[in-house]
Amino acid sequence: MSASASTPEQVEAPVEPGLYLYGLVMPDARVPDGLTGVSGGAVRTVSLGPVTALVSDVADMELIGLPDEVRAHGAVLDAVALSGCSVLPVQFGTTAPDVDALASGLPVPRLEAYSDRLRELAGVVQLSLTARYDEDAVIAELVDEEPEIRRLRDLTRGQPEAATYGERVRLGELVVAGFERKRAADADFLARRLAPLAVEVRHREVGQVDTVLDAALLVRRDAVRRLEDGLEDVAAGIFPRIALRLVGPQAPYDFAEEV
Structure with a gap:
C-alpha cells in the first residue's frame, strides 16, 4: 500500500x-x-x-x-x-x-x-524619423570604391565557408566599417536638412548597420506640413539608396522629462 x-x-x-x-x-x-x-x-x-x-x-x-x-x-x-x-x-x-x-x-x-x-x-508635437539604407545599393558602392572589398568578395564567392573563413571575417569587417563611414556623412547631410524644419532634433542611438538616422523631431503644429514637404524633397533625392519613414504626430516622449 x-x-x-x-x-x-x-x-x-x-x-x-x-x-x-x-x-x-x-x-x-x-x-x-x-x-x-x-x-x-x-x-x-x-x-x-x-x-x-x-x-x-x-x-x-x-x-x-x-x-x-x-x-x-x-x-x-x-x-x-x-x-x-x-x-x-x-x-x-x-x-x-x-x-x-x-x-x-x-x-x-x-x-x-x-x-x-x-x-x-x-503648440508643438513630436515626429519620429528613421532613415535606412538599401543594403545592396551601399554594398555595390563599397565594391566599386574599395579594391580590397572587391578582391575579398571575388575570392570568397562560391567557395566553402570553412575554407575562406578568415577572408569572410575580414570582408565583413571592411563592409561594416564602410557602412559606418558612409553613415557619418549621410547622417550629417540629413541633420543639416532637418535643422531649419524643426524646433529641436534629438538623435537616438543607431543599433542596426543599415540605419542611417533615428531621430525625434520637435515641430510646431502649424509647421508639420512644411516639414513633410521638405522631407519629400529630401527623399526624392536619396531614394532608393536611402528610404525615409516619418511617424507622428506623437506625444513629446523624447522632449519631456519623465514624470
Missing part, C-alpha cells in the same frame, strides 16, 4: 485594483472623448491643481506589462497629442491605489514645474 502525499492548496495573490496613469495635461485641455487604454479601461481626467492627470481604472495593478498594454499606453498619449493638447507622458506601468494616493505622491512644486513644461510644449 502506497501513501499519497497531500498537496497544499495554492494561495492566490491578492488582487489590487487601482488607477493607471498615462500622462499630464493642462487643466483646460480638451481631451478627446471615448479613449480606451490599458486593459480596455475608459480614460478619464483627475484634477491635480496646476495640472490634470489622464487615468483609467485597472482591476489588478500587478497585471501591467503585456505588449498590447504598452501599445495602449502610447495610443492614448498620441491621440491626446494629435487632438491638439500638449501632454507630458508618464512612464509606462505607473499606477496608484486611488486618487488620494496619486495626489499625495506629486508634491505641489513638482506639479507646478510640470505645468510650466506643458506651457513650453504648447
